[in-house]
Amino acid sequence: MGDEVKVFGFWGSPFSRRVELALRFKGIPYEYIEEDVIGNKSPLLLQYNPVHKKVPVLLHNGKPIAESLVILEYIDETWKSNPILPEDPYNKAKARFWAKFIDDKCMPAIQKAVLGPEKEREQAAEEVYDCLKALESELNGKRFFGGDTIGMVDIAGNFVGYWLRIIQEVTGVELLSAEKFPHLFKWTDEFVSCSIVGENLHPKDKVSVVIKARIDQMREAQTKAPN
Structure with missing residues (x-):
């Protein structure tokens, strides 16, 4: 069995x-x-x-x-086949660090920059730039964070790799661009182009509808909130 x-x-x-x-x-x-x-x-x-x-x-x-x-x-x-974490203890610790960095720093900053109160969005955008700059530096021209193959950090970064660019299209708020972060921007294309990743993502138009509804809901709530 x-x-x-x-x-x-x-x-x-x-x-x-x-x-x-x-x-x-x-x-x-x-x-x-x-x-x-x-x-x-x-x-x-x-x-x-x-x-x-x-x-x-x-x-x-x-x-x-x-x-x-x-x-x-x-x-x-x-399941030991096709490992997503490095075998070397130091590199494994680094991968864990960057995966947690994405969760603890990047995603909250992106959410604040898009969904936060208007007066806080500019400062949040600066936080996002700092986060993306750190990821750009860690990527350091590699195809993936895992090197030649997708690893744990790439999988953990799927929000940046797919959702973020859709959020930018919906909101008009540009956080990740090829000009500012060329390696990271190229990584998003490489990530989504991987057949396993592409087969596991929902169509952009469907995701856009949900993101727009969520943003509209949050911003409406903010306008009704007492100052």
């Missing part, structure tokens, strides 16, 4: 896409379970992730693992 692998996710979540990408790169069959994360989370999701109550959750032979970066490491340690 083989492994039973299930992924509880949401199609519009870059965090869910991380888990699916890692499984696909390793060729691990899995069952995908779509969650209504906005209005009606399933009892199973709440059971398997009672602390954060959010996607993604990986269910491996009945054992749940939550938090996307934790799940990526679990996947890499459980």
Whole structure:
């Protein structure tokens, strides 16, 4: 009897896409379970992730693992083929650092620059530039953060690699450009051009509709909020 692998996710979540990408790169069959994360989370999701109550959750032979970066490491340690983390301890630690940097620094700054109160967006944009500059420097002309092949940092950076450029088109706020960050901009093209990545991403027009609705909702709430 083989492994039973299930992924509880949401199609519009870059965090869910991380888990699916890692499984696909390793060729691990899995069952995908779509969650209504906005209005009606399933009892199973709440059971398997009672602390954060959010996607993604990986269910491996009945054992749940939550938090996307934790799940990526679990996947890499459980299925050894096509590793997404380096074997060398120092390089492995660096990959973990940059994956966490994306979550802790880059994504919150991008969200503030786009969704934050208008008076805070300019300062947030400066934070984004600093983050992207750091990623540009770490990439240092390599094809991927993992070198010649996609690794954990590339998978963790899928929000920058795909979603960010759609957000820019929807909002007109330019944060990542080929002029300012040539290596990182080229990386986004290389990342999306990878067949496994491309097959796991939803069409740009569908993502654009969801992003626009989310931005409009947030900005409307801000206009109604007391000063």
